[in-house]
Amino acid sequence: MLTIGIEHGTTKIAFAVLKDSKLHNFFSLDRKLLAQKQVSVIDTLKRVLPQKLSEVKMIGISYSMGDALTEITPIQKVKNRGILSTGGTGEFIGGGTQVFDEISSSGLPAVVIPGIHRNLPCLDPRFRAAYSHHGGADKVGTAYEGYLYSQSILKKQVQNLIISDISSGTVTILIKDGKIHGAIDACLGAMGLYYGPLDLEMIRKIDNRELTANEAFTFSGARKVACIKEKEEIIQAAINGDPKAQLAFETLIMAVTMEIAGISSLVDKLDCIIITGSIGAMESPINIFEKIKQQTSKLGPVLKMDETSTAIGCAKIAQAVVEGAKEILGIKVTL
Numbered sequence: 001m002l003t004i005g006i007e008h009g010t011t012k013i014a015f016a017v018l019k020d021s022k023l024h025n026f027f028s029l030d031r032k033l034l035a036q037k038q039v040s041v042i043d044t045l046k047r048v049l050p051q052k053l054s055e056v057k058m059i060g061i062s063y064s065m066g067d068a069l070t071e072i073t074p075i076q077k078v079k080n081r082g083i084l085s086t087g088g089t090g091e092f093i094g095g096g097t098q099v100f101d102e103i104s105s106s107g108l109p110a111v112v113i114p115g116i117h118r119n120l121p122c123l124d125p126r127f128r129a130a131y132s133h134h135g136g137a138d139k140v141g142t143a144y145e146g147y148l149y150s151q152s153i154l155k156k157q158v159q160n161l162i163i164s165d166i167s168s169g170t171v172t173i174l175i176k177d178g179k180i181h182g183a184i185d186a187c188l189g190a191m192g193l194y195y196g197p198l199d200l201e202m203i204r205k206i207d208n209r210e211l212t213a214n215e216a217f218t219f220s221g222a223r224k225v226a227c228i229k230e231k232e233e234i235i236q237a238a239i240n241g242d243p244k245a246q247l248a249f250e251t252l253i254m255a256v257t258m259e260i261a262g263i264s265s266l267v268d269k270l271d272c273i274i275i276t277g278s279i280g281a282m283e284s285p286i287n288i289f290e291k292i293k294q295q296t297s298k299l300g301p302v303l304k305m306d307e308t309s310t311a312i313g314c315a316k317i318a319q320a321v322v323e324g325a326k327e328i329l330g331i332k333v334t335l
Contacts, residue, residue, distance in 0.1 A: 001018075001019070001020055001021070001057050001319060001322065002017070002018070002019055002049070002050070002051055002055050002056050002057055003017075003018045003056070003057055003058050003059070003060070003315045003316075003318040003319045003322065004016065004017050004018070004045070004056060004058075004059045004060070004315055004318065005018070005059075005060045005061075005141060005310075005311040005312055005313065005314030005315030005316070005317070005318060006059065006060065006061040006062060006099060006103070006311065006314055007062055007138045007141060007310040007311040007314060008061075008062045008063050008064060008096040008099070008136070008137065008138055009138060009167070009168075009310070010167065010168035010169065010194070010195075011031070011167075011168060012028040012029070012030070012031060013028060013029050013031055013034060013095055013096055013099050014026070014027070014028040014307075014308075014310065014311040015027055015028065015029070015041075015044075015045075015311055016308060016311035016312040016314070016315045017045075017048065017049060017050075017315070018312070018315045018316070018319065019050055019051075021316075021319065023308065023312060024050055025048045025049075025050075026308045026311065026312075027044070027048065029041070029044065029095070029099075030095070031093045031094075031095030031096065032093055032095060033095070034094075034095035034096075034098045034099060035093050035094035035095045035097070035098055037098065040102065041098075041099050041102045041103065042102055042106055053108070056108055056109070057109065057318075057319075057322045058109050058110065058111065058318035058319065058321055058322045059075075059103060059108055059109065059110035059111070059318055060072075060110070060111055060113055060141065060314035060315055060316075060317040060318035060321070061075065061099075061100065061103055061110055061111070061112055061113065061314065062112075062113045062136065062137035062138040062140065062141055062310075062314055063081050063082055063083065063096055063097075063099075063100050063112060063137055064081070064082075064083050064086065064096060064115075064136060064137065065083050065084070065115045065117070065133060065136050065137065066082050066083065066112070066113060066114045066115030066117075066136060066137030066140075067082075067083055067084050067114075067115050067117045067119075067133060068080060068082050068083050068084050069082040069112060069113075069114035069115070069137075070114055070119050070120055070121065070331075070332075071114065071331065071332045071333065071334045072111050072112070072113055072114065072317065072321065072328060072331055072332070072333045072334065073111060073112050073114075073334055074109075074110070074111055074112075074334075074335060075100075075103065075104050075110040075111065075112050076104075077334075078112045081097065081100050081112075082112045082114065082137070110318075111317070111318060111321050111333075112137075113137045113138075113140050113141060113314060113317060114137060114140065114331060115133070115134075115135060115136050115137040115139070115140070116133075116134040116135040116136075116139055116140065116173070116180060116183045117132065117133045117134060118131065118132050118133070118134075120180070120331065121330075121332075122179045122180055122181075122329070122330025122331060123180065123181065123182055124176075124181050124182050124266075126182075127181070127182035127183070131184075131185070131188055133185055133187075134171075134173075134182065134183035134184065134185050134188075135171040135173060135183045135185050136171075138310050138314070139165060139171050139173060139183065139310075140180070140313075140317070140328075140329065140331065141309075141310045141311065141312075141313030141314035141316075141317060142163060142165050142171075142173070142276060142305075142309060142310045142313055143163055143173045143175060143180055143313070143329055144313040144314075144316060144317055144328060144329055145305065145309045145310065145312050145313030145316060146161065146163040146173075146175075146274045146276070146305060146309070146313070147161070147175055147178070147329060148313075148316060149274070149303070149305055149309070150271065150272050150274060150303060153303055154271065154272060154301065156271075158271040158272065159175075159176070159177050159178050159271060160175065160176050160177070160267045160268075160269065160270050160271050161174075161175050161270060161271050161272050161273065161274060161300075162174055162175075162260055162263060162264060162270060162272075162273045162274070162299075163175070163273075163274045163276065164190075164256055164259070164260055164273070164274070164275055164276070164277075164280060164292075165276050165277040165280065165310070166190075166192055166252070166256055166275065166276070166277040166278075166279045166280030166288070166292075167192055167193065167277035167278040167279050167280070168186075168192050168193055168194040168195055168221070168278075169185070169186030169187075169191075169192035169193075169194065169195035169196070169221065170186050170189070170190040170191060170192040170196075170252075170255070170256055170259070170277075170280075171183055171184065171185050171186065172184045172189065172190065172256070172259045172260060172263055174263050174266060174267070175329060176266065176267055178329070178330070179329055179330030180329045180330055180331070181266065182263070182266070184259055184263060186217075186221070187217055189255070189259045189262075190252070190255040190256045190258065190259040191220065191221045191222055191224075191251070191252055191255050192221045192222070192252070192277075192279065193221050193222050193223060193231055193234070193252070193279055194218060194219070194221040194222075194223055194231075195217055195218060195220060195221045196217070196220035196221040196222075196224070196255075197220060198213070198216055198217060198220055199220070202216040202220055203216075221252075222234065222248040222249060222251060222252040223248065224248075225244060225247055225248035225251050226238075226242070226244050226245040226247075226248035227244055228244075228245060228248075231278075234248060234249075235285060235286060238286060239285050239286070249286060249288065252279070252288075253288065253291050253292055253295070256280070256292055257292060257295040257296055260273060260292075260296050260299070261296070261299065264299050264300075269300075270299055270300035271300065271301075272300050272301045272302070272303055273296055273299060273300055273301070273302045273303070274302075274303045274304070274305055275289055275292055275293065275302060275303070275304050275305075276304065276305040276306070276307075276309050276310075277307070278307050280292065280304075281304050281305065281306050281307065289304050320333075321333055321335075
């Protein structure tokens with residue numbers, strides 16, 4: 001069976017191709033080149049697939065916030081790409097839009113994955129009451145791969161786990177009794193490298209019209225502490241001993257650790273914690289993963305997933321749909 005997972009991430013659009021449940025190919029395409037139509041998803045897939053494009057059984061696609069969907073839905077039945085708005089979600093480039101539209105017009109079988117938001121029935125009513133949005137559609141792929149991966153590593157049935165995806169932003173997801181119970185997005189809790197919650201200083205800047213809320217959110221992550229804009233420059237500065245850059249990473253680690261500890265209070269016992277994302281899974285040149293592991297291991301076993309996990313999770317959702325799954329992590333499948 002050939003399935004494809006598409007991750008609409010902050011800095012890239014990533015693709016995982018599974019053949020008979022195993023990863024055959026993983027690649028990413030530049031969002032700006034996609035938006036400018038300088039690269040084509042369909043043409044790229046034709047080059048990298050092990051079989052003809054017509055052999056693809058299902059594509060699992062995540063797009064932006066996914067907040068207009070509450071079920072895993074065939075792409076032909078989805079209106080407005082499954083979102084309420086493109087506003088308030090970080091930088092809009094248009095690469096993900098181009099990917100969605102290419103897949104939609106291709107005629108290939110595809111399902112669109114919803115985001116984690118207050119209209120999702122499987123969430124704890126308290127999360128739904130407190131927060132309108134908890135995580136983008138790609139985080140459902142992350143959660144599903146984490147759920148399957150933890151069972152393969154621990155060799156047991158896993159029901160209660162936390163997945164913390166730390167990259168441009170941080171999203172921490174709680175799976176309880178095998179269903180997504182709740183999540184904390186970057187604008188609500190722990191900072192990522194670029195995005196984070198808005199504190200009083202930022203709220204005042206918004207009120208004074210120095211920044212829009214989205215601009216403030218986009219610069220409320222660790223780079224606000226480092227006073228450096230780009231990821232690689234922050235990392236290099238920290239390696240070179242820049243105190244602000246080093247403090248930025250230590251602050252991020254503290255915030256993530258606090259978030260994991262807080263959300264863990266909602267279950268009696270955790271089967272495991274999974275750390276993932278381009279920052280969370282980093283072990284070199286800065287061992288972010290080990291530092292978070294040391295501070296959270298008292299809560300349960302701490303595992304690591306690499307950057308391919310989200311797209312793989314979306315591909316495995318596609319596979320589960322083909323195999324007749326009625327729900328995934330508490331999210332209903334409709335065909």
